[in-house]
Amino acid sequence: xxxxxxxxxxxxxxxxxxxxxxxxxxxxxxxxxxxxxxxxxxxxxxxxxxxxxxxxxxxxxxxxxxxxxxxxxxxxxxxxxxxxxxxxxxxxxxxxxxxxxxxxxxxxxxxxxxxxxxxxxxxxxxxxxxxxxxxxxxxxxxxxxxxxxxxxxxxxxxxxxxxxxxxxxxxxxxxxxxxxxxxxxxxxxxxxxxxxxxxxxxxxxxxxxxxxxxxxxxxxxxxxxxxxxxxxxxxxxxxxxxxxxxxxxxxxxxxxxxxxxxxxxxxxxxxxxxxxxxxxxxxxxxxxxxxxxxxxxxxxxxxxxxxxxxxxxxxxxxx
Amino acid sequence: xxxxxxxxxxxxxxxxxxxxxxxxxxxxxxxxxxxxxxxxxxxxxxxxxxxxxxxxxxxxxxxxxxxxxxxx
Numbered sequence: 001x002x003x004x005x006x007x008x009x010x011x012x013x014x015x016x017x018x019x020x021x022x023x024x025x026x027x028x029x030x031x032x033x034x035x036x037x038x039x040x041x042x043x044x045x046x047x048x049x050x051x052x053x054x055x056x057x058x059x060x061x062x063x064x065x066x067x068x069x070x071x072x073x074x075x076x077x078x079x080x081x082x083x084x085x086x087x088x089x090x091x092x093x094x095x096x097x098x099x100x101x102x103x104x105x106x107x108x109x110x111x112x113x114x115x116x117x118x119x120x121x122x123x124x125x126x127x128x129x130x131x132x133x134x135x136x137x138x139x140x141x142x143x144x145x146x147x148x149x150x151x152x153x154x155x156x157x158x159x160x161x162x163x164x165x166x167x168x169x170x171x172x173x174x175x176x177x178x179x180x181x182x183x184x185x186x187x188x189x190x191x192x193x194x195x196x197x198x199x200x201x202x203x204x205x206x207x208x209x210x211x212x213x214x215x216x217x218x219x220x221x222x223x224x225x226x227x228x229x230x231x232x233x234x235x236x237x238x239x240x241x242x243x244x245x246x247x248x249x250x251x252x253x254x255x256x257x258x259x260x261x262x263x264x265x266x267x268x269x270x271x272x273x274x275x276x277x278x279x280x281x282x283x284x285x286x287x288x289x290x291x292x293x294x295x296x297x298x299x300x301x302x303x304x305x306x307x308x309x310x311x312x313x314x315x316x317x318x319x
Numbered sequence: 320x321x322x323x324x325x326x327x328x329x330x331x332x333x334x335x336x337x338x339x340x341x342x343x344x345x346x347x348x349x350x351x352x353x354x355x356x357x358x359x360x361x362x363x364x365x366x367x368x369x370x371x372x373x374x375x376x377x378x379x380x381x382x383x384x385x386x387x388x389x390x391x
Contacts, residue, residue: 209354214358247355
């Protein structure tokens with residue numbers, strides 16, 4: 001017993017910032033950002049909260065699934081952080097939706113959605129729920145250094161959600177954690193403990209782009225090759241490849257190395273930037289909305305990010 | 320085939336250049352390879368030469384990359 005995806009939803013903040021907008025406040029340009037990342041614009045929070053975005057995406061997914069919040073048996077929130085250090089986004093989302101089930105956050109950075117799918121599979125296997133909501137939401141603009149042109153241009157804010165019911169759509173799933181925080185991390189804000197003798201690093205995201213790129217391309221290729229070998233599914237049978245939208249250059253490099261036809265790779269990074277854990281469910285929702293997904297289609301979902309973490313799944317679309 | 324020729328083959332295929340156009344002194348800047356292209360190059364070299372290459376900020380020329388390949 002695994003699950004079936006019954007509904008999807010997404011939500012992005014209203015405020016859109018183009019590369020030219022960023023060039024007004026940073027020493028950068030539209031051409032520099034486009035050629036190195038593929039990103040044209042991103043949405044950033046102004047008055048919205050992370051909970052607002054998660055709730056909007058969740059309501060759309062619930063409506064499409066024909067489920068009301070009271071019927072949910074679990075809420076899982078992949079995120080690097082909601083609106084508070086504690087409680088988690090899952091608790092504030094539960095309140096916003098009016099649900100009553102257990103709820104928890106999962107922080108596996110940009111791979112979080114895949115880790116949540118694994119947790120959901122376990123919940124269904126143990127018959128702990130009939131319906132599970134996975135709502136991935138990020139407010140990354142709050143933890144960017146808007147004076148660091150090498151990182152802040154890459155990320156955006158947004159939320160993506162799926163409602164899962166009992167089924168057999170998950171055909172394979174692999175997760176990996178390779179503890180190595182230095183190349184990509186963000187620190188807790190410093191408190192005022194009188195005993196703390198080490199000055200904390202600022203709380204912005206720090207990234208070594210080359211190291212992250214190398215890990216990303218390697219782990220996408222090894223994850224997808226493992227799944228193809230294990231399941232015996234041929235590359236031509238894969239109708240959709242939904243990779244974490246971190247950087248178009250990463251996606252293109254993996255596309256060149258892998259045997260799956262190039263036209264199967266779905267994209268939204270141009271419009272959203274990197275949404276961390278939310279990028280895969282947001283792109284999945286865009287694909288559904290654009291009627292690209294047909295019943296029976298096989299799709300690969302693949303996330304990778306800080307940790308390092310990565311996860312790859314083979315899923316059949318049978319809503 | 321020498322190490323330089325093997326490396327030249329990788330770079331020429333990546334940049335779609337005619338073989339024989341590169342020298343050890345050719346810089347990656349001249350070839351318009353940015354920092355992410357360099358990661359692609361080093362990954363292709365790791366596969367070709369069976370080595371592990373540590374990325375280095377001082378990587379400027381083809382000779383620098385050859386040194387890194389031979390250092391492993």
